[in-house]
Amino acid sequence: MELQKEIVDALRDPKKVKTLTTVDKDGMPHTVPIGSMTLLEDGNIAFMELLETCQTQRNMLNCCWFKKDVSILVIVDWAKGKVYQIKGSPYKFLYIGPIWNQFLEKVWKVIPEADPSGVWLITPHEVRSQEYYERRKAEEERRANWTTWMTLKGARK
């Protein structure tokens, strides 16, 4: 799927915060910040897993094997509430080749001691804005009479 420009820019900006949520075999969620996450030219989102034995790596394998989605949160502009959730499926794990080399070079600039496990490619297939008014509008469109019954009545100030 094609992502909006502001999401593309944020994914490729190493200063923008991104998180990854995975689940283990029992459905236990696990959320971590990912500094290396970026968007590749082919449309897949990629990040370098730094530790072969860690929970995220095991969860990514679980999600890859058992066809479970992972969730990525991209904070485009926190002050303006511009945050997007991207759901995607683990597609490929690379531990050799040009993509691996590019990531390794960047990671070693920041953490020279790093011994990464590999690079995960995630294929995005759903984007949800987490901005309040957009989410509210979506629910108002999804459910008839939302405004009549779901709003709090009376004084607000």
Place this chain on the structure above:
Amino acid sequence: MGKFKILEKLGLDKPALSVKEYQKMSRDEEREYVHNKYSFVPQSFLLSVDVPRRGTRITKPALQKLQGPDYVKTVRILFQWHHEDFTEEYGIPMYINLNDGTSICLALCPPNVGSPYTVDLIDDKFYLLSDGKVLEEVDFPPPSEIEKEGKTTRKGAPLTQIAQISGWCLMLIPNSHCQYWNYDQQCRFCDMDYNTRQAMRMGKGWKVRLDADDVYDLMSEALKEKGRWSHCLMTGGSNPKENFERELTQQLDLIRAIRKAGEPYEPYHMTVNLIATPYGEEGYKRLREAGCDAFGGYIETWKKEQWELVCPGKAEYFKYEDYIDRILEAVDVFGIGNVTAGFVIGTEMSPPPYGFAEVDEAVNSTLEGYEFLIKNKVLPIGTNWCIMPGSDFYKMGAVQPPLEFYAKIDIGRYRLMMEHWGGRLSADQMEWRFQAVGSYADWQRLL
């Protein structure tokens, strides 16, 4: 296809047991049986049915804590929810809240009636127990500002006597007397007038008939409280005089008072859901013009022959088909999603010939009705049947239907709603925070 077509269609055709089999089970055995058979149903949904169905005892320490200032004391109720109303010495909340927010009706029950659950105080926290085993921590709603400050109408009546005041939905009862009782034509499950007389005897000081001034005063105060109210429900006894014109006129007066009180808060005026006699198109237009947002009519029970027996007052003034058609007509005036049809869920299993003898035929009949209504943009809602003193069914010795009956009805309703509307429609005017005696409302959280 077998005998119960809609049960088959909805994947609910695994047969229920005979009623006698459930009656051999203990409280926990029956709940476990249903939980195992429908393992996808959350435990809190089953408790939402079973706790009021069996009743609740409150231990003395828990009762004493509830008398403190942190808990609402529900004064105003439409029907008894306390097997015998022995609560004159105590203030009792209407709701128990589970940890997931589920509101459960607190139907007090003496220990020698049925098989009640227990609310006890452990380490200064409330817990729901079954035979001494803790099921879940529970809590009770805090009082509104109206109750805390002891506010009154301009005429001096406590506002707590004007409406049922808990949270999210204010419930107004225009008439606590149903005129069908005058001629022994009340619905056979109903204890409304018995309950009202009992409350009057206990000096609870209700206004049996509300007027517009009282309602205006109540709403004007209620709307000052931030974040407490989402809408109000108006429902009460019927008045067939002058072809229901008197009843309708009273409703119109009260609705106008509610809207007037909301004027300073536009666009956050109180929205109104009225459940009343199906007045027909002209009546609906008048209600809409006055500011009524949604309308519902209680069919009570679906099968025609049973309806005529269970609801002799309604059957005196309406043909069964006309009663339903009039509810359907309301969709054109109030809009899709804003019309409901109510059932007293469980009366399908009142003693034959009023109801069915076995679970699956009762569930199948009701779900046929639900599907007809849902297809016609009318949302089925309901009040789970509690057999209370003063009602004819109580005098007949009727017993509550098995828990599985309710589980099947609720699952079936949810599946029908998803099949036909995919989450677009939900009876949010009768939603789970307020509707503690209709477990369908818990399932609406998943739509």
